[in-house]
Amino acid sequence: MKEKLVIIGNGMAPGRALEKLFETDPDRYDVVIFNAEPRVNYDRIMLSPVLSGEKSFDDIVIHGDAWYIKHGITLYKGCKVETIDRVNKTVTSANGITESYDKLVIATGSVPFIIPVPGVNLAGVVTYRDLDDVNVMMLAAKAKGRAVVIGGGLLGLEAAAGLNEQGMDVTVVHVMPTLMERQLDPAAGYLLGESMKARGIKVMTSANTKQILGDKRVTGVEFADGSVIPADLVVMAVGIRPNVALAKTAELAANRGIVVDAQMRTSDPSIYALGECVEVNGATFGLVAPLYDMANVLAAQLCGDEKATFTPVATATRLKVTGVNLYSAGDFAEGDDREEIVLRDASAGVYKRLILKDDRIIGTVLYGDTGDGPWFYDMLKRNVDTREMRDTLIFGQNYQGGAPLDPTAAVAALPDEAEICGCNGVCKSKITGTITAKGLTSLDDVRAHTKASASCGSCTGLVEKLLLLTLGDSYNPAAVQPMCKCTDLGHDDVRRLIIAKELRSIPQLMQELEWKTSCGCAKCRPALNYYMIATWPGEYEDDGQSRFINERVHANIQKDGTYSVVPRMWGGMTSPNELRAIADVADKFKIPAVKVTGGQRIDLLGVKKEDLPGVWADLNAAGMVSGAAYAKGLRTVKTCVGSDWCRFGTQDSTGLGIKLEKFMWGSWTPAKVKMAVSGCPRNCAEATCKDVGVICVDSGYDIVFAGAAGLDIKGTEPLCHVDTETDAIEVIAALTQLYREQGRYLERMYKWLKRVGMESIQASIVRDLTKRRFYYDRFVFSQKFAQVDPWEERVNGKDAHEFAALAEFGVPQAAE
Amino acid sequence: MNDWIEIGRLEQVPLRGARCVNTPAGKIAVFRTAENQVYAIENRCPHKGGPLSEGIVHGGSVTCPLHNWVFDLATGEAQGADEGQVRTFAVNVVDGRIFMAAEVMLMAAE
Numbered sequence A: 001m002k003e004k005l006v007i008i009g010n011g012m013a014p015g016r017a018l019e020k021l022f023e024t025d026p027d028r029y030d031v032v033i034f035n036a037e038p039r040v041n042y043d044r045i046m047l048s049p050v051l052s053g054e055k056s057f058d059d060i061v062i063h064g065d066a067w068y069i070k071h072g073i074t075l076y077k078g079c080k081v082e083t084i085d086r087v088n089k090t091v092t093s094a095n096g097i098t099e100s101y102d103k104l105v106i107a108t109g110s111v112p113f114i115i116p117v118p119g120v121n122l123a124g125v126v127t128y129r130d131l132d133d134v135n136v137m138m139l140a141a142k143a144k145g146r147a148v149v150i151g152g153g154l155l156g157l158e159a160a161a162g163l164n165e166q167g168m169d170v171t172v173v174h175v176m177p178t179l180m181e182r183q184l185d186p187a188a189g190y191l192l193g194e195s196m197k198a199r200g201i202k203v204m205t206s207a208n209t210k211q212i213l214g215d216k217r218v219t220g221v222e223f224a225d226g227s228v229i230p231a232d233l234v235v236m237a238v239g240i241r242p243n244v245a246l247a248k249t250a251e252l253a254a255n256r257g258i259v260v261d262a263q264m265r266t267s268d269p270s271i272y273a274l275g276e277c278v279e280v281n282g283a284t285f286g287l288v289a290p291l292y293d294m295a296n297v298l299a300a301q302l303c304g305d306e307k308a309t310f311t312p313v314a315t316a317t318r319l320k321v322t323g324v325n326l327y328s329a330g331d332f333a334e335g336d337d338r339e340e341i342v343l344r345d346a347s348a349g350v351y352k353r354l355i356l357k358d359d360r361i362i363g364t365v366l367y368g369d370t371g372d373g374p375w376f377y378d379m380l381k382r383n384v385d386t387r388e389m390r391d392t393l394i395f396g397q398n399y400q401g402g403a404p405l406d407p408t409a410a411v412a413a414l415p416d417e418a419e420i421c422g423c424n425g426v427c428k429s430k431i432t433g434t435i436t437a438k439g440l441t442s443l444d445d446v447r448a449h450t451k452a453s454a455s456c457g458s459c460t461g462l463v464e465k466l467l468l469l470t471l472g473d474s475y476n477p478a479a480v481q482p483m484c485k486c487t488d489l490g491h492d493d494v495r496r497l498i499i500a501k502e503l504r505s506i507p508q509l510m511q512e513l514e515w516k517t518s519c520g521c522a523k524c525r526p527a528l529n530y531y532m533i534a535t536w537p538g539e540y541e542d543d544g545q546s547r548f549i550n551e552r553v554h555a556n557i558q559k560d561g562t563y564s565v566v567p568r569m570w571g572g573m574t575s576p577n578e579l580r581a582i583a584d585v586a587d588k589f590k591i592p593a594v595k596v597t598g599g600q601r602i603d604l605l606g607v608k609k610e611d612l613p614g615v616w617a618d619l620n621a622a623g624m625v626s627g628a629a630y631a632k633g634l635r636t637v638k639t640c641v642g643s644d645w646c647r648f649g650t651q652d653s654t655g656l657g658i659k660l661e662k663f664m665w666g667s668w669t670p671a672k673v674k675m676a677v678s679g680c681p682r683n684c685a686e687a688t689c690k691d692v693g694v695i696c697v698d699s700g701y702d703i704v705f706a707g708a709a710g711l712d713i714k715g716t717e718p719l720c721h722v723d724t725e726t727d728a729i730e731v732i733a734a735l736t737q738l739y740r741e742q743g744r745y746l747e748r749m750y751k752w753l754k755r756v757g758m759e760s761i762q763a764s765i766v767r768d769l770t771k772r773r774f775y776y777d778r779f780v781f782s783q784k785f786a787q788v789d790p791w792e793e794r795v796n797g798k799d800a801h802e803f804a805a806l807a808e809f810g811v812p813q814a815a816e
Numbered sequence B: 001m002n003d004w005i006e007i008g009r010l011e012q013v014p015l016r017g018a019r020c021v022n023t024p025a026g027k028i029a030v031f032r033t034a035e036n037q038v039y040a041i042e043n044r045c046p047h048k049g050g051p052l053s054e055g056i057v058h059g060g061s062v063t064c065p066l067h068n069w070v071f072d073l074a075t076g077e078a079q080g081a082d083e084g085q086v087r088t089f090a091v092n093v094v095d096g097r098i099f100m101a102a103e104v105m106l107m108a109a110e
């Protein structure tokens, strides 16, 4: 007969213990779990990303229902145990379920502490502990009102940041002079406060809450000094207390927490306890790393291994607020026997502090740049003598002799015992060893087998580097390709976050999305500049310095540093006047080459940079504007003569081409866009190898797209048939807008189609007329700001610095 | 030796951008980074002569507009896999005014 194991509480600690138990001795127990929360085991740590909208509840479930079925576990959801009968060895829940046990585990976690002031029972006052609390907050945030978070510790700040993301007007109220004083020294606490303020969260420190105001619902908070701030939601996040009520009724030994020994045994030999509800040697615990250590010990005990014991070690803390880098570990109080090393870089917002005792690190606080946290923490835990590296210690691992290491080499240099995942206590050799032993190939594999990076996720970068180191080139990091070396995010994530986080400038984006370089590189900056323009038409101010030279000076640079100038010839039509002006300009500025391009217009090649404004002024005077032959934007619209002249022409292809070009010029797109309109299926305008083509037929217009004839030769794909010219223009503009919003920078239309699929494009542009209209309207809106001739602007003085030298020396001066 | 010639004011060079100083022997590109540091290098890429002043400036580097070589503005060295170096010239910024060593002009004239 199997023994019967009953567990009270279904949190992270017992969840981990069961995993261990099933690994070692899967058939030993029949397991029954009572959980007061009506749900499976989930990653409580990750409630903050759920609150901020970055994750859903499904993303943070640790054990889904299938896991319980697989292991034959009876899980009573929403059943709170009220009595333990130690004599008859049974437990009974509030709703009357009784189960007997051979072994009992109490894992009731903590309860939020509620400061005893009037008004705490009003509607709109919540704590921050479980999914129900998060749901209440998210619901309240829908009304976008004012929230007051009482408590400036880890939980309070995560709640504040989440509510702020949800659009609430948030004030954090903290009783101490600086935030997170238990994990941070005042200097780091100050920096943290400033960064909260910078994201629009108000911070009140040294504020003593007197009462919560309101009749039925909360309306405000009053402080000891008499001041009042209005509030529609109050979150109480001032701390936690071990949940000992049940153990106390059962008369188990308990102080602040349930008293257990290093083997997790309570005062009753059949009853164990673990997690936040326990007290070991007078200490209680509020972070998962030590709880997982307890879980390993308990699992060993349950399997009969009595040697396993629990020894608490210093834990490291990180704040899970996107954009805030903060790391603290160990003890950082000042003292006579202690020395400290401090490094500050105010402009970069970096602060680092190490506390040493007898040349050994006993504590560290890092703000802004936390990359070396694990290295310091590792030395702290191993009690390493740092005398030799004292002078450079604070600069981190990279500076310990030799040239600075690149990040991967730095990870390679970590000792085997270095802890990579703080939440789950997984060290480097465990990860690399498991990768090799089990033949793991992906981040998800490593998460599944070692738990590393499976909780708060802040070590994901390190784990990926270990994968790379262990597997070499065969490691194919997730499908998402980072935009460039400056970030781990792919193009799509960046575009999504620009909208989700309302990022409106490149510096803001780099700050919020934690760019790794100070101002990007030649790969990401042009892409970001395009994404900003496409997302915030009319609002975003174009950043010329983030454009390639051609788009900055609106001409194509040539191999000798001169430029080529291509004026528009709408739909390939020109006139004697335009041709005369071009001829005159070529003479006047001694332009060495005049060529007919492959795009039905004329190229003036070899123009000196300083002559560009003069050339443009003359072309403008004849009514010509930039042909954008350099632009990631609309290039040419080629046409054939169509029904105006041709004996086979079915529609006015020239006229439609001109209309399209006049309507769409100036728009910026992910890559260049070329169009053509042919008057009949003989297709003299070569419409079937353009980004967008129209083939006129008797019954109307066949619209084709996603062709190219450059590096790749691609015939177009049919999009749809429409009956009128107006419809054709609407479809083409809507299609272009969809591409503008979805295309990755430099991804030409045919590559975009290949990635997103015909089905999704036709669904938006062909089948759903409301959607088509929506994209069309957005195109029209953005064109309001786009159709400014860049040549004319520069003729009138814009960017004059581009076209003149800063200084001239020794160049013969004209006689006076 | 310590002669400096004023070549212009800081704000005349765009942030994360560059302007040229024309000398008898060629163009010198004067860069201003996002952090307001000023560097001067030869305006000629060692690869195929690209005008470096037209490149995108990022951190303390510039990417050549013709084929994307990247140069460190302080040392003039090509970064990454590419090998090559451009000449660098001493510049000094005092009170928003940019000075270049007078000897640079002489050197350039040689």
Ligand code: SRM
Pocket (backbone or CB within 6 Å): A556, A557, A558, A563, A564, A566, A595, A596, A597, A598, A599, A600, A601, A603, A629, A630, A635, A636, A672, A674, A689, A707, A708, A709, A710, A711, A712, A748
């Ligand atoms: C001038 C022109 C050649 C000519 O003398 O006819 C030309 C010249 C250049 N083409 Fe082109 N292309 C020209 C028509 C074409 C065509 C034909 C057409 O448009 O009907 C194609 C094939 C169709 C296509 O785009 O699929 C063409 C495919 C390319 C490609 C390959 C694009 C691709 O995605 O595969 C590039 C490279 C690129 O864009 O990255 C390119 C790039 C270039 C650049 C911009 C190279 C550069 O970065 O400096 C050349 C600029 C020279 C200059 O300063 O004017 N050019 N290029 C033509 C200008 C058309 C215009 O009036 O705007």
Ligand SMILES: Cc1cc2nc3c(=O)[nH]c(=O)nc-3n(C[C@H](O)[C@H](O)[C@H](O)COP(=O)(O)OP(=O)(O)OC[C@H]3O[C@@H](n4cnc5c(N)ncnc54)[C@H](O)[C@@H]3O)c2cc1C
Pocket (backbone or CB within 6 Å): A008, A009, A010, A011, A012, A013, A014, A034, A035, A036, A037, A044, A045, A046, A047, A048, A079, A080, A081, A082, A107, A108, A109, A110, A128, A129, A130, A155, A158, A243, A246, A274, A275, A276, A277, A285, A286, A287, A288, A289, A291, A318, A320, A423, A456
């Ligand atoms: C928002 C938030 C963010 C956090 N962030 C971090 C972090 O970044 N890093 C970190 O290390 N830690 C973090 N923590 C702390 C971490 O989540 C806890 O340390 C851990 O979840 C505690 O696990 P536990 O199993 O002891 O208890 P819990 O996970 O609290 O589980 C206890 C369970 O027991 C149930 N229960 C209680 N009484 C009874 C009863 N009588 N009968 C039946 N069931 C009962 C409760 O409903 C609850 O589901 C965070 C906590 C929160 C709330």
Ligand code: SF4
Pocket (backbone or CB within 6 Å): none
């Ligand atoms: S085909 Fe090549 S060489 Fe000719 S214009 Fe196009 S890019 Fe230049």
Ligand code: FES
Pocket (backbone or CB within 6 Å): B045, B046, B047, B048, B049, B050, B064, B065, B066, B067, B068, B069
């Ligand atoms: S000329 Fe500079 S990279 Fe080729």
